[in-house]
């Protein structure tokens with residue numbers, strides 16, 4: 257367990273003005289809380305959690321400027337000044353023409369899927385995301401994974417594991433015809449692969465191929481600034497380019513985007529759809545009225561849109577993103593030094609423990625990642641989440657379980673929330689559980705909800 261100092265400084269470009277007090281709990285209290293939550297970390301009460309790594313979604317600390325912006329909320333039902341500010345920022349930073357706000361990312365996914373997908377369509381993507389795939393399926397489409405094989409191997413050192421395998425896309429085009437493919441769905445820092453980036457070289461090659469066939473590219477731009485950071489660090493020719501210019505270059509390769517602003521954009525709630533095609537925009541801005549609210553608020557308060565506009569500007573600052581990912585890398589490097597099997601290279605928004613290698617004696621049917629997340633909570637009050645067979649769910653047609661190659665526990669780092677000392681506590685707790693890993697036997701699912709089961713499923717311990 258020898259620690260060597262981390263070479264690069266990533267110190268935060270901010271200081272702390274207000275703190276939120278946390279309750280400290282005992283192992284006995286946590287054992288009881290975990291059992292009451294059916295061994296699902298989503299069902300824990302947040303007040304029972306010490307360090308909350310469940311998600312980086314909506315959990316960021318807003319800046320003093322964002323809070324000040326909240327006071328400028330124009331809460332008019334129609335034509336809020338904050339909407340026009342948000343629209344201007346999205347146009348300037350990302351370069352899209354039209355913006356439709358939504359309450360969060362899945363609101364945008366619902367509307368975009370309804371606008372663009374017809375029954376029987378095929379939607380290729382660089383790995384699935386839970387809500388994205390479900391909305392594609394509910395709209396009548398079928399998702400196909402076209403990410404490179406390396407993305408499914410947690411130990412592959414490929415620098416851009418979010419890249420698309422163009423041969424897989426060509427095979428889909430040959431099988432179904434380009435007219436059955438309305439768009440390719442491209443995620444940045446691919447969540448389910450461990451926060452792994454796509455390269456601009458790959459995106460440009462994809463663009464050249466799809467343009468010839470009249471297939472659009474829709475970006476899931478949820479963690480785009482984090483992807484830009486990896487391009488700046490790893491892709492030849494981008495070392496001297498700003499995060500902001502790389503972000504714009506990524507968007508320029510696409511026709512539109514859905515955004516969960518709860519991640520990169522540093523807000524607690526909010527999202528949007530951004531489009532270039534006026535017909536798609538017209539339909540989306542009409543449909544949003546049905547599901548979210550008028551097209552100038554989309555389910556958000558004016559103050560939420562103001563905080564989002566300011567958050568987007570802060571998110572593309574080079575100093576911000578260097579510290580954000582620096583903290584993630586700091587934690588990941590500690591784990592690697594301790595011999596903990598994690599997804600490599602270290603990704604953008606968290607550390608993903610490979611539960612198959614951590615618990616090789618627990619078969620996937622006994623939910624090793626779910627069981628490991630429960631043990632980590634009991635050990636230290638650190639809340640993580642499963643990203644494996646429970647998250648993958650069942651095939652909508654056959655009802656069979658998906659068996660993803662990756663069986664991961666995600667330790668997601670909220671932005672601007674925790675300190676370096678918190679990172680040390682997390683690493684120590686993972687090491688503790690690693691030492692007693694042979695005692696972990698797995699779980700049995702005793703309640704399975706129909707949609708997105710990982711949120712609400714309940715389990716009991718295998719004795």
Ligand code: PLI
Pocket residue numbers: 310311312313360361362363385387388443447476478516517518526527
């Ligand atoms: O949680 P929403 O509805 O604002 O966004 C959905 C969503 C879309 N795309 C991607 C890549 C996501 O990561 C995402 C939400 N992610 C969550 C909640 C997470 O914990 O990762």
